[in-house]
Amino acid sequence: MTSSEIRQAYLDFFRDRGHAIVPSAPIVVKNDPTLMFTNAGMNQFKDYFLGNKKAPNARVADTQKCLRVSGKHNDLEEVGVDTYHHTMFEMLGNWSFGDYFKKEAIEWSWELLTSVYKIPKDRLYVTVFEGDEKEGLPRDEEAATEWKKWIAEDRILLGNKKDNFWEMGDTGPCGPCTEIHVDCRNDEERKLVDGKTLVNNDHPQVIEIWNNVFIQFNRQKDGSLVSLPQKHVDTGMGFERLVRVLQGKQSNYDTDVFSNTIAKIAEITGRKYDYSDSREAIAFRVLADHIRAISFTIADGQLPSNTGAGYVIRRILRRAVRYYYSYLNYRQPLLHQLLPVIAQQFAAVFPELISQESFVARVIREEEEAFLRTLEKRPAPHR
């Protein structure tokens, strides 16, 4: 399946189960003082979870542009160095606002992964919340019972509060979660080391792909948890990781989500991407990742600047410039040249980029030129 087909199959699956398919919210958050950027698909539905507003549809699904570069969820330093973290990524999500709960969420996630996407069952593991005494939270027996209907018991693992209790930020909606992990190693390696020992252990081939959160609480400023009037489902599946699993690749960057951008970087710089951990290969991955974050945030109305969200974008852009300047030995503005590739790639799903392509390219180019002038005067240290 191509990445477009994979995305569509997700939306079709949930549409067939009564979900309204809604557009992604902007990646830049303007109306929530607890958040600069959308860091999860559920952000735009926060008021429905908290009971402040009534959801027009009790079941919703979408693909959401997310950015995890600040605050509680921040992956920036891993990006490009490893093969499966991103600044901007798409999160496929399905939601229930006071409607279905653990039984359906678990059953449907299993059905989608194993029957539609056909991921072999012996490559899957799930984790459920083990409980937390300090918080007064019990083990999630209900999720474990539901999973036992579908997956062998020795593939159901317990996870702690860090991994299996999801919170949007320091305050706000939260609850226990069950995660689905895939073991992408070859059979030989799988025989040698039991996959379950590698779950949640930063193994590049044993990765979490889907988180099903059961939103039940509102975390208060004083740290206490207040039960919500209704129970909700909030799921998030990393699209780029899913594509990598389904396309049988070792790295997200080897999928058709990134391959055109990587080919364009090779064409511009006259260098070859060699899939390794070299600084040069990391630079390819950093550029392929960062151009998406930079372009979509600008298209959604956030210009690079010296403060707040604008400063975060400027830092991401400068990180990319440093990488091509230092490790690809490219001394002209490069990033803006990648824009046609990604604007075209996302034209059908996020048309806001192609409709503002020349504006976004101009903003990026001006930023690059200004920062390259600084680097020429005084090379900045790599970070």
Ligand code: GLY
């Ligand atoms: N809200 C679920 C997740 O981001 O994993």
